[in-house]
Amino acid sequence: MPGDTKARIQEVARELFVRQGVQNTSLRQISERLGITKPALYYHFASREDLVRSILQPLVDDLERFVDTRPPGEARAGEARALLEDCFELMWRHREVTTMIVRELSLLGTLDLGERVFAWQRRMIALLLGPDPTPELQIRATVALGGMSDCTVEYAHLPVAQVKRAAVEAAAAALALP
The missing domain is CATH 1.10.357 (Tetracycline Repressor; domain 2)
Structure with missing residues (x-):
């Protein structure tokens, strides 16, 4: 379910951004935490900036x-x-x-x-x-x-x-x- 994946990415990213800061959180950390590949993350968000804007x-x-x-x-x-x-x-x-x-x-x-x-x-x-x-x-x-x-x-x-x-x-x- 693509919509669910996108929401899960935002949820995990928000949690890590709050705890570690945006600049100290890599897309790799987010994808590993979710158990997805970085390309799967890029499917939903073109960049970290795109992900931050969505949050x-x-x-x-x-x-x-x-x-x-x-x-x-x-x-x-x-x-x-x-x-x-x-x-x-x-x-x-x-x-x-x-x-x-x-x-x-x-x-x-x-x-x-x-x-x-x-x-x-x-x-x-x-x-x-x-x-x-x-x-x-x-x-x-x-x-x-x-x-x-x-x-x-x-x-x-x-x-x-x-x-x-x-x-x-x-x-x-x-x-x-x-």
Whole structure:
């Protein structure tokens, strides 16, 4: 089943990339771990870069979909907290990919990820605070979003409910939400 093989390759590659880093993981290691030949791996992915892009793309797609499907404008307090909770859940789902990126910042150039993340953050701030927040509120929102993202990586070993509760509460406090 080609689809299953491709998904298994991505799963094993993601695991090794998170643990060892992208540059320290060879395609040979991935193929040996799967019990397939390197040519079989190349059948599904033309290069390591192609494989890395395939692992990063779902994060990009989910971030875009997240901000594109919400109505623009300032969220009311209850809506802002719900938006933070939804945002945390998105970040938690992609915590392994975020760990890959944090370990190897050169990945930010892949899929123009660095600029996309900043653009996504600006759009999230606009969703939370409206189109013209003060610089102080923008800074608070940046701390809130960045802190939640950091928590998904740093505390990935803890139960998600525990991390989510504390991270969302801290983000809400940073934004001075009731």
